[in-house]
Amino acid sequence: MQKPLAALALAAASVIVLTGCATTATPGGDGRVQVVASTNVYGSLAAEIGGDRVEVTSLIDSAAKDPHSYEATARDRLAVQKADLVIENGGGYDSFMEELRDGSDATVITAAEFSHDYPDAIVDDHHGDEHADDEHSEDAHAGHDHIEGFNEHVWFDTHTISHVVEQIADDLTVLDPSGASAYESAAKTLTGELADIETELATLHEKLEGTPVFITEPLPGLLAAAAGLDDVTPDGFASAVEEGNDVAPATLLEGLSLVDSGEVRAVLTNAQTGGGETARIEDAAEQAGIPVLAFSELLQPDQSYAEWMHSALSDLGSLAE
Incomplete structure (x- = not known):
């Protein structure tokens, strides 16, 4: 059974990405920061943090689509190439994103790299963060195979998602400095919700x-x-x-x-x-x-x-x- 993908949100020509920076975005209209996520899990996080200041396109938002075997379209590539910020899962889960972002100047967040279990040798340091201990391996994203011994479904790890939320807010602030306080406030609210989930998990752990x-x-x-x-x-x-x-x-x-x-x-x-x-x-x-x-x-x-x-x-x- 196939269902249509989410409608493609086209980036406006007024958002001009320069080397290492971008013009300040204006909330609403064509000036919104363009965000493309591989799935609606990450698209939802970006939308919660960015609010009206971002336009989010989730390439996969239907449960009938399997990201492991998803075949990207020309429209997907266009969306990614026009994006200011790209959010992917990584770890072999959504490998189609590798080709889509080839040649793109967008800032890239790879959620799997924030997992404590992610192999150090293949961490791709997109942001120069402290979580990346080793130099980026050129073979980090080679092939479409899963990483041996690594569970790439990291959206079910609240610690990882907390780091992803922080990174989304940080990157949106760089892309759109005038929205800094809004991004910080929204991220704080979301991390509070994640803390509640962790508390619920701790209670379940005691019982189960x-x-x-x-x-x-x-x-x-x-x-x-x-x-x-x-x-x-x-x-x-x-x-x-x-x-x-x-x-x-x-x-x-x-x-x-x-x-x-x-x-x-x-x-x-x-x-x-x-x-x-x-x-x-x-x-x-x-x-x-x-x-x-x-x-x-x-x-x-x-x-x-x-x-x-x-x-x-x-x-x-x-x-x-």
């Missing part, structure tokens, strides 16, 4: 620590870990599903046996990906009376990041009841 769950695809892994859940999925199952490969028969049988035995409290899935093996695990869970919790990679229309996260935590909280 050690609770065994089956995670069919890596998407909710970071959130599950933060909530104290114990991922007991057989090795190789989740990675095969994520890569679109067949799960090894022995691994599938092990997983089915695990669910049938009632050893897991819940099955956590990705609402946007799956396959025959995932369906069999879900069916087995339903027959065993085990809840199946589905998590999305994208926000619903008009849903804020905080609302989206609280909804996900509410689902996890049902396991403590």
Whole structure:
């Protein structure tokens, strides 16, 4: 099933990007700072921080689209090339952004680079931040493969997102100095909401620590870990599903046996990906009376990041009841 992408917001010719700086943007109209995000998760954050002073284009805002395999269009490239600020996830998740921003003068924020788990050797220091300890490797973004051992779904890590929020505010301030106080205030509000989410996670961790769950695809892994859940999925199952490969028969049988035995409290899935093996695990869970919790990679229309996260935590909280 295919759904149309969000309408393309074209950057105005009046915003002229110079080497290392940009003209001061005027809120509203054609003078707004042009922001392009790979998905509406990051587009939502930019819109909350920028308000009327920014125009945000999220290249993917439909749950029917899988950023892992998304094929960018000429319109996408035009949007990125005209952008003042580009926000991507990185880590192999939205690799189509590499080609789109090739030759662009836009400031780039790569969310994965703010993760404590991101491999130091491939940190791309777009901003010269303290989080980048090593020099940028020329092979940092080579290929479209996932980084071995790294869960790139970093939007489910509130620590990472807090740093991303701060960076968005900082970069918008450089691009539009007259909006500095507005950006700072909005970012402060958003970081406060993130702090509330962390508090909720800490409470869940106390209640759910050690609770065994089956995670069919890596998407909710970071959130599950933060909530104290114990991922007991057989090795190789989740990675095969994520890569679109067949799960090894022995691994599938092990997983089915695990669910049938009632050893897991819940099955956590990705609402946007799956396959025959995932369906069999879900069916087995339903027959065993085990809840199946589905998590999305994208926000619903008009849903804020905080609302989206609280909804996900509410689902996890049902396991403590």
